[in-house]
Amino acid sequence: MSSVSCKDLSKTFTQGDEIIVGLDQVSINIEEGSFVCLSGPSGSGKTTLLNAIGGLDKPDGGEITIGEQRVDQMRKAELADMRLHNIGFVFQAYNLIPVLTALENVEFVMQVQGRAVAERRPAAMAILEEVGLKGMQDRLPSQLSGGQQQRVAVARAIVSKPTLVLADEPTANLDTKTSAQLMDLFVELNERRRVTFVIATHDPRIMAYCKRLIKMQDGKIVADDLQQPAIAAAG
Amino acid sequence: MSIPLKIISVLAWRNLWRNYRRTSIMLLAIVVGVWAMIFMNALMIGMVDGMVKGGIRNLPGHAQIHHPAYRDDPSVVNNMPAPAGDLLKALGSDGVLGWSARVRVPAVISSERDSRGVILLGVDPVREAGVGFDLSDLVDGRFLEAADDTGLVVGAKLLQRLETRLGKRVVVMSQDPHNNVAERGFRIVGVYSAELDSQEETFIYAGRETVQKMLEMGSAISEVAILGQDYRDLSVWYPALEQAAGSGLEVRDWRELDAFLDTMLGVQDGMALVLIVIIFIALSFGLVNTMVMAVFERIREIGLMQALGMRPSSILYQVLVEAFILLVLGLVLGNLLALLTIAPLESGIDISGIADGAEMFGMSTVLYPALRAGDMVMASVIVMVLGLLSSFLPAWRAAHINPVEAINKI
Ligand SMILES: Nc1ncnc2c1ncn2[C@@H]1O[C@H](COP(=O)(O)OP(=O)(O)OP(=O)(O)O)[C@@H](O)[C@H]1O
Ligand SMILES: [Mg+2]
Numbered sequence: 001m002s003s004v005s006c007k008d009l010s011k012t013f014t015q016g017d018e019i020i021v022g023l024d025q026v027s028i029n030i031e032e033g034s035f036v037c038l039s040g041p042s043g044s045g046k047t048t049l050l051n052a053i054g055g056l057d058k059p060d061g062g063e064i065t066i067g068e069q070r071v072d073q074m075r076k077a078e079l080a081d082m083r084l085h086n087i088g089f090v091f092q093a094y095n096l097i098p099v100l101t102a103l104e105n106v107e108f109v110m111q112v113q114g115r116a117v118a119e120r121r122p123a124a125m126a127i128l129e130e131v132g133l134k135g136m137q138d139r140l141p142s143q144l145s146g147g148q149q150q151r152v153a154v155a156r157a158i159v160s161k162p163t164l165v166l167a168d169e170p171t172a173n174l175d176t177k178t179s180a181q182l183m184d185l186f187v188e189l190n191e192r193r194r195v196t197f198v199i200a201t202h203d204p205r206i207m208a209y210c211k212r213l214i215k216m217q218d219g220k221i222v223a224d225d226l227q228q229p230a231i232a233a234a235g
Numbered sequence: 236m237s238i239p240l241k242i243i244s245v246l247a248w249r250n251l252w253r254n255y256r257r258t259s260i261m262l263l264a265i266v267v268g269v270w271a272m273i274f275m276n277a278l279m280i281g282m283v284d285g286m287v288k289g290g291i292r293n294l295p296g297h298a299q300i301h302h303p304a305y306r307d308d309p310s311v312v313n314n315m316p317a318p319a320g321d322l323l324k325a326l327g328s329d330g331v332l333g334w335s336a337r338v339r340v341p342a343v344i345s346s347e348r349d350s351r352g353v354i355l356l357g358v359d360p361v362r363e364a365g366v367g368f369d370l371s372d373l374v375d376g377r378f379l380e381a382a383d384d385t386g387l388v389v390g391a392k393l394l395q396r397l398e399t400r401l402g403k404r405v406v407v408m409s410q411d412p413h414n415n416v417a418e419r420g421f422r423i424v425g426v427y428s429a430e431l432d433s434q435e436e437t438f439i440y441a442g443r444e445t446v447q448k449m450l451e452m453g454s455a456i457s458e459v460a461i462l463g464q465d466y467r468d469l470s471v472w473y474p475a476l477e478q479a480a481g482s483g484l485e486v487r488d489w490r491e492l493d494a495f496l497d498t499m500l501g502v503q504d505g506m507a508l509v510l511i512v513i514i515f516i517a518l519s520f521g522l523v524n525t526m527v528m529a530v531f532e533r534i535r536e537i538g539l540m541q542a543l544g545m546r547p548s549s550i551l552y553q554v555l556v557e558a559f560i561l562l563v564l565g566l567v568l569g570n571l572l573a574l575l576t577i578a579p580l581e582s583g584i585d586i587s588g589i590a591d592g593a594e595m596f597g598m599s600t601v602l603y604p605a606l607r608a609g610d611m612v613m614a615s616v617i618v619m620v621l622g623l624l625s626s627f628l629p630a631w632r633a634a635h636i637n638p639v640e641a642i643n644k645i
Pocket of ligand 2: 046047048092168
């Protein structure tokens, strides 16, 4: 279901008179069960690519296919349903709904999916414990540190059992130990449930977890290498 | 997939109280607006009701029966037989509170000092008291005691004009059916006051049989005035009465007898609607503004929710639910406030101080605000429906943002 394939994706932004290239003829194939890192300097197009794959922003040209579905041709409501049921997101900038507690934020996607409390509550509590937020479930985002918020976002992205996780700098605010814990969690999900991961990051320590490392620059893919993950999943 | 109503409601409720001040102000505006709609409406109903009831008192009655030519020429020639048979039975039916068979002819009344044109009413005092004459209006002397009473009851103003007093004799002159002058001396036994001076100057009351004898009209009368339960609804007894009267007599309800009153009632209903709409337009500006701000303020979360897979339609519902909660709270409190403020006023507000000219229009100087369930429901439904409609624009905008742009807004 969750192989991702992009063909000749292009996207430009205009700001005043300036035309900014976001994506420039990007083509990639990501098989189901991949664990891919997107790296590249700031402004190279990582976020733009993740947004295009997730159907959040329509590309100007090219094709995106997730599984058998043509994302670039879907209607808004269809895109929403696809994201809801198949994709787990961790965004770079803004992740949590301020009026909901940590627990409610983690449950949000499952609740919109229509899952019963009896099913979603234990799952959300368990995942919060796994990301090290035991006892903080009733705090509002404003009562959590940046790193704690980030972990709530990660918990939400994986708790709904998506087949594809798109994570944009998921460990940006985290210390080495916590980010290693999250990456272990990702690797475990990837190996146990064949969840496909695409992670945008600047952090070499994160890249070390990846089986495939894609480098971007100026909206183009400049390198695409398979590698042996330097750090194996713990346990 | 169904709408995730639970989470939508939770979000709507919490977001509503996030900007506590703005929500409270908007709520207050809705409460005051709804209250004003209902309160003003109640005042207006009270006013018109007073006017119509006053008018009905003067007619008098909710309906009248006449000789077909009487209303064009109210002379003694155009008389009708006293009610009997089917008509009498119809007059005894359930919805009829009272009826009075009256002689009503133009006449001239003379004292030693002056004479005036008046309308002479020959009435059966027992029947008339329930229909056309209010015994509490009597300010001096007594009312008539029987149909063959030979006394005369006049208005205070007339007494003054004639420069005469209670107990004095006056002469009343009119025409009999044969065009002969008929006149008779009466002793003034009672004096009444009325809302209007013109009324006091116009109507004089004498015993029906006395007047019939004086005008040589046998047992004939000029009209039957009938009073029902509720002037707005004559359907219980009016059709039967019309049928019983047959084609030889003319039966008319108060709306036909006094077109002005009927118009007033129509104007009142129209005004109520205009008032509600005007207040609502003012309210809707506030409401739209509040919802636009509420949406704008959390455009990032709305983008986030869409990005996470909440459908645009659910976002739309979320904003509408928020407006709905606000409207429900405002309506409940506004209606409650209206109930609480109007109830103690229903015993009447004395407006004689501020409404000197009011009685010119036939209005009473005491206003009885009337709360009607139908008006409360109408105001509430209008506010709810239009309120949701005007929230639709901001809700629509929220549902159609670009999630990426929204998330990146600062
Ligand atoms: N909405 C926008 N309007 C204008 N320019 C944009 C917009 N979004 C992205 N860009 C531009 O497109 C290019 C790619 O941006 P993108 O966010 O994909 O970079 P990135 O690789 O994610 O960078 P970072 O590592 O800093 O997150 C940048 O030059 C950026 O300025
Ligand atoms: Mg980025």
